[in-house]
Amino acid sequence: MRAVTSDPKRCTRCGVEKPLTEYHLKKGRVDGHRSECKQCRYKHDAEHSVELAAARRRYYRENRERMLKQQSTYIRSEKGKAVRRKAGRKYSASAGGRARKRAWLSKEEVKRKIWVRHLVQLAIKQGKLVPQGCSVCGVKAEAHHEDYERPLDVRWLCKSHHLEYHATH
Numbered sequence: 001m002r003a004v005t006s007d008p009k010r011c012t013r014c015g016v017e018k019p020l021t022e023y024h025l026k027k028g029r030v031d032g033h034r035s036e037c038k039q040c041r042y043k044h045d046a047e048h049s050v051e052l053a054a055a056r057r058r059y060y061r062e063n064r065e066r067m068l069k070q071q072s073t074y075i076r077s078e079k080g081k082a083v084r085r086k087a088g089r090k091y092s093a094s095a096g097g098r099a100r101k102r103a104w105l106s107k108e109e110v111k112r113k114i115w116v117r118h119l120v121q122l123a124i125k126q127g128k129l130v131p132q133g134c135s136v137c138g139v140k141a142e143a144h145h146e147d148y149e150r151p152l153d154v155r156w157l158c159k160s161h162h163l164e165y166h167a168t169h
Contacts, residue, residue, distance in 0.1 A: 009033065013040035116151040117143075123152055134158035 008017040012035040023033035024041060034041065045052065060067065074080040091097040104110060120143050123129035134141040134157050141156035144165065157165060 011035075011037040011040055013037070013044070112148055113145075116145060116148050119151040120154065128152070129154070132156045134161055136161045 008019055009023060009031065010017050011023075014037065016037070018037050020031065020033055022037045022039070023035075024038055025032055026034045029035075036044070075084070092101070105114075120129060124131060129152055131143075132141060133139060135155055137158060139158045141158050142162060143154035144157045144162055145151070145154055147153065
């Protein structure tokens, strides 16, 4: 548990007493803060940036597999998914995200695909097209178009088989 104190703390590098707001937080310390002040830490990092970068690269090379596995596990976790959704929404709301979406939507091929998907949804609502199970495994499926020139000629594939199909074709 972090001790709550407003007493000044002496920096181990410069020796000057400063308020706790001048120190970065660090779990596990008695007062919950690093031993060197922010200014000394910035100065140290700037002086040793080349060595620190080399150490980070070396650490990554030596621990690559473990780090990738840990990252993969996190991304699939509920917390990881929530963080990615939040970041995606933030990017989509940014000027760069809106510009990229406008550019993507302006492509004729994309416009055609969106229109064809709309026609499929309309045909399903009107009963002209009946959703079926995956043609490979039989579970709930989505419409796959071999040819967007024939909007209602679809093959029903589940999400995993649809992705697999596009990965191989």
